[in-house]
Amino acid sequence: MPTVDYLSIKSLSVNYLQRGKTVTALNSVDLALSHGKTGVIIGPSGCGKSTLFNVLAGLNTQYSGKVLIDDKIPRGGGETALILQDYGLLPWKTVWDNVTLGLQLRKKIPQEIQTQTETMLDKLGLLPLAKRYPAQLSGGQRQRVAIARALVLEPKLLLMDEPFSSLDALTREEIQDFLLEIWQETQLTILLITHNIEEAVFLGQRIFVMSPGPGQIIQVVENEMAGDYDLRGKVPFLEKCNFLRSFLHRREKYAAGV
Ligand code: ADP
Numbered sequence: 001m002p003t004v005d006y007l008s009i010k011s012l013s014v015n016y017l018q019r020g021k022t023v024t025a026l027n028s029v030d031l032a033l034s035h036g037k038t039g040v041i042i043g044p045s046g047c048g049k050s051t052l053f054n055v056l057a058g059l060n061t062q063y064s065g066k067v068l069i070d071d072k073i074p075r076g077g078g079e080t081a082l083i084l085q086d087y088g089l090l091p092w093k094t095v096w097d098n099v100t101l102g103l104q105l106r107k108k109i110p111q112e113i114q115t116q117t118e119t120m121l122d123k124l125g126l127l128p129l130a131k132r133y134p135a136q137l138s139g140g141q142r143q144r145v146a147i148a149r150a151l152v153l154e155p156k157l158l159l160m161d162e163p164f165s166s167l168d169a170l171t172r173e174e175i176q177d178f179l180l181e182i183w184q185e186t187q188l189t190i191l192l193i194t195h196n197i198e199e200a201v202f203l204g205q206r207i208f209v210m211s212p213g214p215g216q217i218i219q220v221v222e223n224e225m226a227g228d229y230d231l232r233g234k235v236p237f238l239e240k241c242n243f244l245r246s247f248l249h250r251r252e253k254y255a256a257g258v
């Protein structure tokens with residue numbers, strides 16, 4: 001029997017060994033997201049968000065609980081793409097070579113690599129920059145290259161770990177809009193980690209609020225305002241932001257024993 005949810009996490013716990021001591025990074029996390037939806041995870045630093053992504057990307061298999069992506073145990077590779085804050089581009093390769101690398105590793109035929117890369121760079125407005133190196137690009141352009149490199153492999157799940165943190169506010173909004181366009185076009189399932197409450201409300205159809213470490217999901221907020229440009233900054237949007245903000249602050253005070 002297939003599960004209804006594309007992404008299904010039940011009672012996920014992860015422990016690390018730090019100098020001979022066991023540290024619990026995630027404590028019985030439950031999370032579910034349907035196919036083609038956007039989810040956002042928000043929570044304080046150190047609460048286990050990246051740990052959760054490492055499990056989903058198949059990079060950490062030392063966990064307890066049940067984790068399924070499209071009914072399969074995560075093993076990394078083709079269907080799941082992970083984009084990190086520092087872009088993860090190879091500095092000695094051009095934009096073009098960074099984007100083709102994954103296709104080459106998959107041993108695609110050169111003609112296919114050429115066409116797919118060209119189409120993707122064009123879609124992201126990066127064709128004029130194809131011959132540049134990452135050091136010759138702005139932060140926003142680098143992040144677009146990282147997105148192009150992930151999307152050219154046609155993943156079904158896009159994981160983004162604080163992808164826009166180092167961008168200035170304007171570039172950040174541009175890339176948010178741009179991500180939304182891609183999502184509307186491809187109907188990818190997207191899970192994004194952020195510290196930014198407005199970003200969470202603009203992008204996340206379902207918002208998961210995490211407690212300070214050891215991380216648990218303490219609140220799931222359904223958000224029908226996600227993706228609506230017209231509502232951004234309007235009263236209902238700000239009310240949703242304030243609701244999340246007060247909730248996060250409450251938990252922080254609680255954790256600090258205030
Ligand atoms: P977040 O991404 O929410 O900031 P992380 O998932 O990076 O949090 O870390 C959660 C907790 O696990 C932190 O206390 C961190 O120090 C610890 N941790 C993360 N990775 C490792 C590791 N490889 N070995 C030991 N401890 C780790």
Ligand code: MG
Binds near residue numbers: 161
């Ligand atoms: Mg992190």
